[in-house]
Amino acid sequence: MRYYVSLITLLFLLSAGSLPVPCLAEEPVQAPVETLPSEPASTDNAVDTPAQSSNQPHDVVANDDDFDYDDEPFKEEKAMIADPIEPFNRAMYQVNDKMYFWLLKPVAQGYKTVVPEPARISVKNFFSNLKYPARFVSCLLQADFTGAATETGRFAINTVWGIGGLLDPAAGRELDLQKQDTDLGQTLGVYGAGHGFYIVWPFFGPSSARDTMDILGNQVLYPLSFLNIWYASLGTKAVEAVNSTSLRIGEYESLIEAAIDPYVAMRDAYAQYRMHDIKTRKAKSLLFKDASTGNTAPEAPLPQE
Numbered sequence: 001m002r003y004y005v006s007l008i009t010l011l012f013l014l015s016a017g018s019l020p021v022p023c024l025a026e027e028p029v030q031a032p033v034e035t036l037p038s039e040p041a042s043t044d045n046a047v048d049t050p051a052q053s054s055n056q057p058h059d060v061v062a063n064d065d066d067f068d069y070d071d072e073p074f075k076e077e078k079a080m081i082a083d084p085i086e087p088f089n090r091a092m093y094q095v096n097d098k099m100y101f102w103l104l105k106p107v108a109q110g111y112k113t114v115v116p117e118p119a120r121i122s123v124k125n126f127f128s129n130l131k132y133p134a135r136f137v138s139c140l141l142q143a144d145f146t147g148a149a150t151e152t153g154r155f156a157i158n159t160v161w162g163i164g165g166l167l168d169p170a171a172g173r174e175l176d177l178q179k180q181d182t183d184l185g186q187t188l189g190v191y192g193a194g195h196g197f198y199i200v201w202p203f204f205g206p207s208s209a210r211d212t213m214d215i216l217g218n219q220v221l222y223p224l225s226f227l228n229i230w231y232a233s234l235g236t237k238a239v240e241a242v243n244s245t246s247l248r249i250g251e252y253e254s255l256i257e258a259a260i261d262p263y264v265a266m267r268d269a270y271a272q273y274r275m276h277d278i279k280t281r282k283a284k285s286l287l288f289k290d291a292s293t294g295n296t297a298p299e300a301p302l303p304q305e
Helices: 002-016 023-035 043-052 057-062 086-114 117-130 132-141 145-160 184-190 212-221 230-246 251-257 262-284
Strands: 198-201 205-208
Touching: 086 198, 086 230, 086 262, 117 145, 117 230, 132 145, 132 184, 132 212, 184 212, 184 262, 198 212, 198 262, 205 212, 205 262, 251 262
Parallel strands: none
Antiparallel strands: 198 205
């Protein structure tokens, strides 16, 4: 009987927690507190972890969108051009657009089917060789004497060994005399002349008040412009346009199909393209190289000032 009384008393004390061995019950209480931050499997911890670890590196990466990159020295500059005669330009854009899809593209596709690509490239080389005077004069006016010498060497080699310019041996690996992609409009841009305003010419396409001078200058320096028979000159220009289009079918389509407003897309692309060309020409000029806004090391800190 005394044994049962002692057993009941012992059970009562254990249930009340008054024995000197409560450490078995204290460990489960302290362990979760120590391991709570490092419990990846806990649902509560998964919710609280982002707020408690805001100083971790992955949070810095996640907040990269909050940084302002306007002062980044190598960020591409956005080219802008005034468009005060937009109604006229949009009308001319529609004229050129319809002319391309209704006339020029079908003829170029038929021409492409009949004439193999090597022959069409030879025709392109021939007309490009004839434009040597405009590129040569532009290089001289831009103080790019290396480019002028390169153009002269190309013209001599391609005219003699390239069968009148049908081939382009000067651009081969041995000589590596590359064509200078320049014109009189870029020359005015190198001198500091701005676009003026945007203008779309029928047949000629996107241009500006400044680059319109290039159209006139190329007409003066283009040898075929001096043909006395007007229809011969017109015929050569038509062949050049069809041949050039046959080598670039799809470029115009891809631009307008991806644009909400094809007219604006064409205008912005033209301004950006011309700005890039002028920067390239400035970098090659002996007189205007220091004024170039290209991505060079000394000019990198300028946007941060």
